[in-house]
Amino acid sequence: MKKYITIIVLVVLGIASGCSKKGDLASNDSKNASGGKSGSTARIIIKGDYLYAVDNTSLKVVDISNPSNPSLAGTVNIGFGIETIYPFKDYLFIGSNTGMYVYSLSNPAKPKQLSQFQHITACDPVVANDSLAFVTLRNNQVCHRWNDTRQIDVIDINDVMHPQLRLSYFPHFYPYGLDILGDTLLFVCHGKDGFMVYDINKMLKGYANAEISSVSGLDAFDVIIWQNKLFVIGKSGFYQYDFSDIHNIKLISKILKNQ
Amino acid sequence: MKRLIFSFTIIVLLGSCTKKKEETVIKEGYKPVYISKEQAFKVKAEPPSVFGEPGKMFLYQNMIFVTDFGSGVHVIDNSDPSHPKKVAFISIPGVVDAAVKNGVLFADNFTDLVAFDVSNPVDIKFKKRIKNVYPLNKQMYPEFATGYFECVDTTKGYVLRWEKATLENPKCYR
Numbered sequence: 001m002k003k004y005i006t007i008i009v010l011v012v013l014g015i016a017s018g019c020s021k022k023g024d025l026a027s028n029d030s031k032n033a034s035g036g037k038s039g040s041t042a043r044i045i046i047k048g049d050y051l052y053a054v055d056n057t058s059l060k061v062v063d064i065s066n067p068s069n070p071s072l073a074g075t076v077n078i079g080f081g082i083e084t085i086y087p088f089k090d091y092l093f094i095g096s097n098t099g100m101y102v103y104s105l106s107n108p109a110k111p112k113q114l115s116q117f118q119h120i121t122a123c124d125p126v127v128a129n130d131s132l133a134f135v136t137l138r139n140n141q142v143c144h145r146w147n148d149t150r151q152i153d154v155i156d157i158n159d160v161m162h163p164q165l166r167l168s169y170f171p172h173f174y175p176y177g178l179d180i181l182g183d184t185l186l187f188v189c190h191g192k193d194g195f196m197v198y199d200i201n202k203m204l205k206g207y208a209n210a211e212i213s214s215v216s217g218l219d220a221f222d223v224i225i226w227q228n229k230l231f232v233i234g235k236s237g238f239y240q241y242d243f244s245d246i247h248n249i250k251l252i253s254k255i256l257k258n259q
Numbered sequence: 260m261k262r263l264i265f266s267f268t269i270i271v272l273l274g275s276c277t278k279k280k281e282e283t284v285i286k287e288g289y290k291p292v293y294i295s296k297e298q299a300f301k302v303k304a305e306p307p308s309v310f311g312e313p314g315k316m317f318l319y320q321n322m323i324f325v326t327d328f329g330s331g332v333h334v335i336d337n338s339d340p341s342h343p344k345k346v347a348f349i350s351i352p353g354v355v356d357a358a359v360k361n362g363v364l365f366a367d368n369f370t371d372l373v374a375f376d377v378s379n380p381v382d383i384k385f386k387k388r389i390k391n392v393y394p395l396n397k398q399m400y401p402e403f404a405t406g407y408f409e410c411v412d413t414t415k416g417y418v419l420r421w422e423k424a425t426l427e428n429p430k431c432y433r
Contacts, residue, residue, distance in 0.1 A: 036319035036359050043315075043356040044365060051358065051365055053372065055393045062372060067363035068386045070374055226318045229340065233316045238325055240340055252340050255325075257310045 039222040039233070040086065040125045040177040047087040050108050054082045054094060061109060073109050088128045091160060095126055100135060102160050117155055117163035125222075127180040132166065132200075133157045134186060136175035150174050152188065154203060169203050169210065171196070177222030185212070185246065187230065189220035195232060197246060213247050218254075283427055288407030290424040293416040299352050299369050304383035307345035308333065319359040322380065329420045332357050332366055334380050346380045352419060367393060369417050400433050407432050 038045050044053045049065040050073070059076040081097030092103040092111055099118040103111040117133075126135045137151040152169040173190035180186050186198040194216035202210035219234035229252065230241040237256035243249045312328040323335040323343065331354060334347040349364070351357075351373060357366035362378030363386060370393050374386040399411050401421040407429040411418060 036317055038356075038358055039316055041315055042317075042358070044358045044367065046358045046360045046365075051360070051372075053356075053367065053392065057394070060372075060392050062365070062389065062392070064360055064363070064365070067361045068374065068376065070363075070365065070372070070387060070389060072372075072389055072392055222315060224316065224318055231316060231318060231323070233313055233325065235313070237310060238313055238316065238323070238335075238343075240337075240343070253343055255310060255335070255343060255345070257313060259310055 037224055037226050038086075039224045040127055040179060041084055041222045042086065043084060045085050045087050045092075047092075047105065048108055052085055052087070052092060052111070054078075054085045056080070056082055058082070059085070059092075059094065059103070059111060061111065063109070076103075076111055078113075084125060086126060086128070093126055093128060093133065095135075100126055100133065100155070100163065102157075102163065115161050115163055117165075125175075125177050127178050127186075128157060129180055129183060131156065131158050133163065134178060134180060136178055136188060138174040138176070152186075152198075152203075167204070167206065169198075170208075171198075172211075176220065179223045179225045181225055187223045187225065189223050189232065189234065191221065191234070192219050194218050195220040195223055197243075197249070213249060215241070215249050215251075284429075286407040286426050286429050288409070288424060288426045288429055289401045289404055289421040290409040290426065291401075291411050291415075291418040292420050292422055293412075294352055294419040295416040299417045299419075300371065300388075302349065302351045302368055302373050302375075302385060302388075304375070304385075305331075305348045305350050308348040315356050317356075317358050322359075322377075324357050324359060324364065324377075326354055326357055326366075328355065329353055332364065334377060334383070336380065347383055349375055349377075349383060353417060369393070370395060400431070405433055 051062040051064045053060045058078055061074040062070050063073040064070045079096050084095040086093045090105045094101040099116050101116050102114045104114050105111055126133055133155040135153040137149055150171050152171060152175055154166045156164045156166045173193040176189040176191055178188045184200055186200050189195045196214040197212040198210045199212050218239055219236040220232050221234040224231045230243050232239045237254055239254040240252045241249050242252055311330055313325055314328040315326045317324040321338045323337050325333040331348050331350040333345055335343050336346045337343045351366050351368050353369040354366050357364055364375045364377045366373055370391050372389045372392040376384040376386050398418045401408055407426055408431050409426055409429060410431040
């Protein structure tokens with residue numbers, strides 16, 4: 001019996017505000033010139049005149065300078081278990097089952113690998129702000145079956161050539177997709193356990209519990225902060241929330257599965 | 260005598276081996292649901308549809324694009340966030356993810372990348388297909404699960420999805 005390469009990896013890089021202030025609307029929008037935003041579990045992203053798509057082992061570069069007439073511009077081989085892709089400044093962060101790759105887009109048609117941050121074999125959606133990347137690791141079922149890990153790694157990316165682990169945070173539930181609001185708030189999906197908001201400063205100070213608030217009663221797989229609202233998707237459906245009071249996140253509307 | 264016992268043991272062992280081979284092994288696992296290669300590449304805009312397997316989302320202006328794993332992309336008008344309204348469904352077999360630029364939506368369709376003009380959500384137009392952007396290496400096993408599964412027969416088409424099944428003598432495992 002052959003074992004196939006297991007492991008799903010979800011890398012995501014959340015908000016990429018150019019300034020390190022709160023990831024407000026302006027910086028969210030500036031991140032993506034197309035005027036749109038992908039979630040942390042994206043496999044296709046758009047940056048400038050190019051679309052970048054990952055498959056299991058490689059990165060495809062598609063020229064969309066004329067969106068109605070796209071053309072394949074190149075392929076970059078990366079490795080095994082590639083799952084997600086996130087643009088941040090002039091970099092692409094690519095998640096694999098063994099770590100996070102950082103690619104330079106100084107030539108956007110030919111992404112070039114700068115560095116790789118290795119971690120335990122696990123699922124790993126990622127988000128980043130100016131100085132830190134947050135990687136969620138969960139070792140249930142497909143991902144590294146033998147261990148039971150629920151972990152958020154905080155990685156210092158001030159020097160993108162040498163990403164360094166700053167600390168690991170251990171949430172109560174399995175973490176999935178995530179998004180980040182500036183330097184302060186981290187929104188993390190927890191599958192059937194809904195989603196939770198974490199205080200980044202408390203995390204950095206080593207608090208065992210950095211939770212600010214949580215929402216349950218939904219299956220949450222990925223979250224996007226967009227136009228000052230929170231958009232969440234999961235097996236149970238699609239939801240949008242008002243989080244102007246972070247301690248009292250209010251449901252605005254939802255579209256449920258089979259609806 | 261010793262030799263006799265030894266021979267007997269060998270015979271019993273051999274017997275048990277043979278017996279095992281004859282037994283049908285029943286395992287719970289997954290089996291592939293196929294789509295023919297002709298159907299796999301039929302993409303088109305359709306009226307709104309119910310959420311099947313909501314997967315990923317892309318936010319663009321006042322629009323929300325929700326990928327339904329393996330079947331297509333829901334186009335949702337979110338001008339009134341209290342009442343988001345489904346306005347169309349783009350049927351794209353095998354789709355995993357989608358993104359939009361300047362009113363053009365890009366999505367994966369098995370091996371290909373397809374582009375649709377979604378600038379007018381009630382009149383979505385197919386624009387272009389780029390063939391063979393993706394390899395099919397993820398088609399060979401259920402990537403979301405471990406355990407037994409029915410081996411993929413590529414002559415039957417592409418794997419649209421995997422469903423739970425009781426398998427007889429499954430030969431594939433991960």
